[in-house]
Amino acid sequence: MKSLVILGAGTAGTMMANKLHHALNPVEWRITIVDRDNVHYYQPGFLFIPFGLYQPEDVVRPRTDFLPKGVTFIPQEVDRIDGNHDQVILSNGQTLHYEVLVVATGAEVVPEETEGMKAELWYKDIFDFYTFEGSTQLAKKLQNWQGGNLVINLAETLIKCPVAPLEFTFLADAFFEDKGIRDKVNITYVTPLSGAFTKPKATAMLSTLLDEKKIKVVPDFYLARVDNERKVLVSYDEQEVPFDLLVTVPVNKGSKMVERSGLGDEDGLNFMPTDKYTLQAKKFDNVFVIGDATNIPASKAGSVAHFEGEILLENVLSYIQGEALEARFDGHSNCFIETGHGKAALIDFNYETEPLPGKFPWPLLGPMDLLKPTRLNHVGKLAFKWVYWHMLLTGKTLPVPTHMSMSGKIKEETV
Template sequence: MKVMTRRLLVLGAGTAGTMIANRMRRVLDARDWEITIVDKDDVHLYQPGFLFLPFATYRPDQVRRSRHTLLADGIDLVLAGVEQIDAGAGTVTLGDGRVLAYDQLVITTGTSPRPDQTPGMLGDLWRRDVFDFYTFDGAMALQRALQQLTGGRLVVHVTDMPIKCPVAPLEFVFLADAWLRARGMRERTELVFATPLSGAFTQPVAAERLGSLLADRDIRVETDYLVERIDEQGKALVSYDERRIDFDLLVTVPLNMGAEVITRSGLGDELGYVPVDRHTLRSRAYENVFVVGDAADLPTSKAGSVAHFAVETFVHNFPLLVEGREPVDAFDGHANCFVETGNGKGLLIDFDYDTQPLPGTYPLPWVGPMRLLTETRANHLGKLAFRWLYWNALLPGRPIPLPAHMSMRGKDTSLLAAA
């Protein structure tokens, strides 16, 4: 008797979705499982590269590839928007009216900037004096604006948390400082970093290190800054407590929200993120729905490394969970992020749900070659090298010799007591 083929449907062909489709195609028998992945277009974007586009460090062709070329044989790529998810019925309705049925659903729809959520942000100043860099078009528009910059006040601003890659705004202000100095414009350009947080970072040890770097570079920091609107006529950010920050050029990170289809389908919280078990990544409402990457409401960074490590857990557990067995792995919220600090140097931070970033070495204890929370040339080179790994190893699902779970070996744990 022929066994019915089961259907695995992945919504979103970004980092997490592409990795899952490729890895599961190797794990699941093609005679038993069909794998379909859906996205609105055929352009896969290397989003960490957006940080470098405004400074013309990367070319546009280095951050874009066809989704088709990144997927293994035996995966069906459907190019269409997603209109509705009916998790009760096990169906997904596409923008063109097609309906896809599934046995298991993986949501990897990510998070996106929503400038429309802040009054005045999408007004006449948008991409003229007010720019984003979390989108390809925004980063390229900002590149043109920086080429015309002659001085004044450059403000880097974060609307609210959570955001995709929470260290990227800090990286931008560090790179802007170095870029301005290299062009002899730093003395006539004031740099301001406005954040809704109480410091440069959420955790005390990293916040102290990053705060010192900002002070050393004479970058003014406005903390606890919750923007209410942008005054277009006065060219100023205005907070809820009426603090004004005037700007000549504003580089903002708008409010980030999950995909609109999540909200339309009644699956998300107030920001459009899907509640999941933080260790198995399974939906709290539907046993045959999993959420991996930025679309989940996990209490950790929305970053590519989190997606990578979460996929490792998902791949180990999925074949067991769909058969009603116990998972063999638990995601610990592991994240590590390179922080560009300018002048060919960078930091590296490594943390999880329970442990904040600490000094030490990575990935090998006491050997490195990366140094945690310390500016080094090796960290900068590691960030640049990651682009090659992303296209050639991470997305195709090839093994990368990095531990999926965070290790405390090689870290200075004595700072935990002081913090």
């Protein structure tokens, strides 16, 4: 019997387990999926927890609830991939041989990468919201916080869900307004990018929103260290930003397992060099990489993992048949951006095309406005939780094309 092994039972890994289970002959193929525990988090929900909009129990389920019968789940840490011998070594010493390996080990925040980040003030006045613990601790903090300087900072340019810190900022503005203390809170958005976002047209729209909401942006600020005593952020060129409450997006890295396997990219961030079109690992033909674990220049987000999943399935099947890998991922990304007070914006883009204004055709809810905050987009954002648990994880096809479509988008200054 042949063996297909998936490392990581998060969004991408779980989805692939379902798709591959459906596509491969069970007499011929055994599918095994490995993760360190049996807790699956709905990560997009972490954003809402600090503001009491979601409760902790809304975002947690057992991983095994979403894995098909017939796929073997091993709850064990992966020590390393031994690609030269087509095997994976688990931390209990067990080895798993594979004909095909799918790496879906994701990305995680590593506050230890920044001097002074995880120190005296950690979870007292400094919080992340990219982890279950961080977002729930921050919820408690925000309940009683009376105001002051709220600083939102990105420690690196390459982060999971690049719009999340902006969404956090907009939701914080609305939260304090509803509480009646917005005039007691200065909100500052401190980023290593040259503007609010990476792409020009989206940056223009988002900058206008930030302005309207009286949120100050400090661009080109590359964080060197956090001074706990003076409560200031210090950049590599010695700029300083004081804070009373710091909400940080720490440096994001791929799994330590990638480092132990010697398979990381040269920046030391442990993302795996991957062909950006075929999703095949650069180093081994029978290894494929999906989701946040890759080093491809696409957003690290659930929608991206979903679109990649359609491509990866085709290419794994082609590889097994000994055929050329013909399916090509176009970098498609589709994200709702919460803008506060029950509205959200929508962006849809790929490697070549930046987010553009216009309409996005959506079969269930009707066309949605791109690059513009509307109530319908917010409904879409909330509906995504249901879609995630019931369709995305179980590998069902969503009513959104895999490749980005120009339909409805307005290209140039005709707007």
